Amino acid sequence: MTALRIDDLHKSFGGLHVIQGVNFTVEPGERRLLLGPNGAGKTTLFNLIAGDLRPTAGQIRLADEDVSDLPTFRRAARGIGRTFQILTLFARESVIGNVIMALLGGRPQRWKPYGAVAKDPVLRREALEVLARVRLDTLADRPVSETSYGEKRRLEIAMALAQAPRILLLDEPLAGLSKEERGTVSALLAELPRNLTILMIEHDMDVALAFAEKIALLHYGRLIVDGTREEVIADPRTREAYLAQ
């Protein structure tokens, strides 16, 4: 059983053909890095997998189930979790409030029209556990608006972890972070359980290469190289398309 299988995927925005026939598979527990210059279509590919965009053609299978026609929230229920390249947080809430929203999203309890969320001890305890994984438990009750950019990036990851996903899509989790913060985030990524399948877009080569065993290189909407870390690094097309940038 493959965790994720993409067959001949296409996406156009009007005349702009952003994804041009992508094929690849991700095995359970695999850590796959998605490389590619800016504008290559990496985020678009994530949006197609998560369900925020509908493919123009092609198929997306999650654990052998065709999810191409499912809306985003149903794909989330089947185990896709993601972070956003552009921070997408509940700015009026506290740090823990954001994680509680993420926890509730996967539970039938989310339809309950009574009983104060803020006073639910079970949700609070579980949210604190998730926050501890990204070292934000000490800031739990701080409003998101009063946290630093690096803390927001980690909260972005915490929300995806709170979903207890089977496959995690990380869209540039280190973007804009200081060297020190990058160390913190890459350490916590290394702690993630091995059975969690992870697909990551990242430009920080030191962190990304240490993280992933397999790499796919997207260039103008096509996967031009796809293989093990060593194969991809050695391939001249990689340097041409990406590293030489």
Place this chain on the structure above:
Amino acid sequence: MKSPGMKTLGILLLCAAAVPLVLPGPFYLSIATQVLVYGLFAVSVNLIAGYCGMVSLGHAAFLGIAGYAFALLTTSTGWPLWAAIPAAVALSVAAGALFGLVALRTSGLSFLMITLALGQIVWGIAFRYVDLTNGENGISMPRFQGLLASGTGLYYLCLAVTAGCLALVTILAGSPLGASMQGVRDQPRRMSTLGYDVWRIRYAAYVLSAGIAGIAGVLYMLLFRFISPHTLSLTVSSEAVLMVIAGGLGTTFGPVVGAALVVLLKNVASAYTDRWPTLLGLIFLFIIVVVPEGLLPGARRLMRTFGSRLATRRGPTPIPASPIKEARP
């Protein structure tokens, strides 16, 4: 997800219960009752606009549908009140369930336009379908018996219903479903990524909101005993939106404060000047400029700023006997 103001609601309820005892006469009592009726209507608009981020310009339709249904069922059909009231509210809920299917295909400005169009359609029916609605002349109801015949009785009934609905909305706002609505308002994309069915959450809020507007419609008929197409007009819908924005979008008591402002201006100021719409416009302008977040949250902010200014003005060594000390939060 903020903890709801049930304690505040209790205190306000006690104050509101004392209102008939202090008001000078039935005219003022009727105005106070109007504040409650329009307040409840504003609460319904706040549920969808404030908590869910979907500004509807057609909510008068739900107020009017329940109003017309109640009037027709009791007068033409001769239903007793206890049967006509739930039927009228149910009809508003059904209309909400139907309109929601159309309006919620969109959001933002398109939602505003579609709700406006739907509202105008209902208004057109009330205006044109003369056989049923008596057209422009509207429908009058005879005086009620018992409790409803007295202004005081009616006031307390409206107070109980409005406070009850407000309490339910407040409980909802703090609940998981209420948190979902606010999440959908602030970050719809993230919400679907987290597994929430954004459409369904909006639909639930919209239908519930239509139901509350329907309840307000029944209270409206109990108070005015008259309905005409004007009740379903865009003016009524947009006034409710203005009430909510003036009082504070997405706050518990903001809608009632906004309703009080508009109703008082309309009734009291119009006794002194013909230019009361201008006055209303100026006041809204003042609100948008000085407290754009609405009167209630704005007042809270100004009080905080004022409080901290007083504190700093007192300098580094506080004078123990200063009377200002008590004013600090």
